[in-house]
Amino acid sequence: MNGTNVDYYVAGFDSTGKRVGSIICDFDPNKEKNADKLSALIDKAKGLFTDAEVVEVISATDYVMYLSGDYVRGVEGKPVAYVAPEPTAAEKKASVIATIKAKYQPTLDNLVEARVKAAMLGADTAKIDSQYKATLASMATEIKNA
Structure with missing residues (x-):
């Protein structure tokens, strides 16, 4: 059949x-x-x-x-x-970058949410802004070194 x-x-x-x-x-x-x-x-x-x-x-x-x-x-x-081709260097790098971004995204989302709440309550957001910038800088460094 x-x-x-x-x-x-x-x-x-x-x-x-x-x-x-x-x-x-x-x-x-x-x-x-x-x-x-x-x-x-x-x-x-x-x-x-x-x-x-x-x-x-x-x-x-x-x-x-x-x-x-x-x-x-x-x-x-x-x-x-069918044998899938090996990923290219660009595809491998894109995958690593996506993994790094996925690792940092929950932290960044939480900081954004905390900042919005703090701003709505009239609280000082400087500490949150500093943490957000530091997290972005860490992510950028990790991506650069990938």
């Missing part, structure tokens, strides 16, 4: 092998009498899947594998297990 009610699809794949789209092929693409229909269907798929670098006929079994997202088109044209 292939999980679908048809035997073939025409699918488009991007440069990384990820399926960008597919359409049903409701005839046997291997029969010579269907060559014109197959050519027309592939042309239609090329028009639909403009991001595709490869457009080809795939089996329903392969189609189901691609749907899971766990497989991409390999160099031989068959599904291979």
Whole structure:
């Protein structure tokens, strides 16, 4: 059982092998009498899947594998297990910065809330302002050193 009610699809794949789209092929693409229909269907798929670098006929079994997202088109044209690329240096740095900001954000939020309450009550906010600036400076230093 292939999980679908048809035997073939025409699918488009991007440069990384990820399926960008597919359409049903409701005839046997291997029969010579269907060559014109197959050519027309592939042309239609090329028009639909403009991001595709490869457009080809795939089996329903392969189609189901691609749907899971766990497989991409390999160099031989068959599904291979997807391996996520290593994050770039910029992506790693952005992740570290986001983690640092998330660590400081609750403190900053509490200080803002305390300052608003103090200001509403007419209290001196200088100590809170100083803590807020010191917290921002600590965060900025930690980000700079990341």
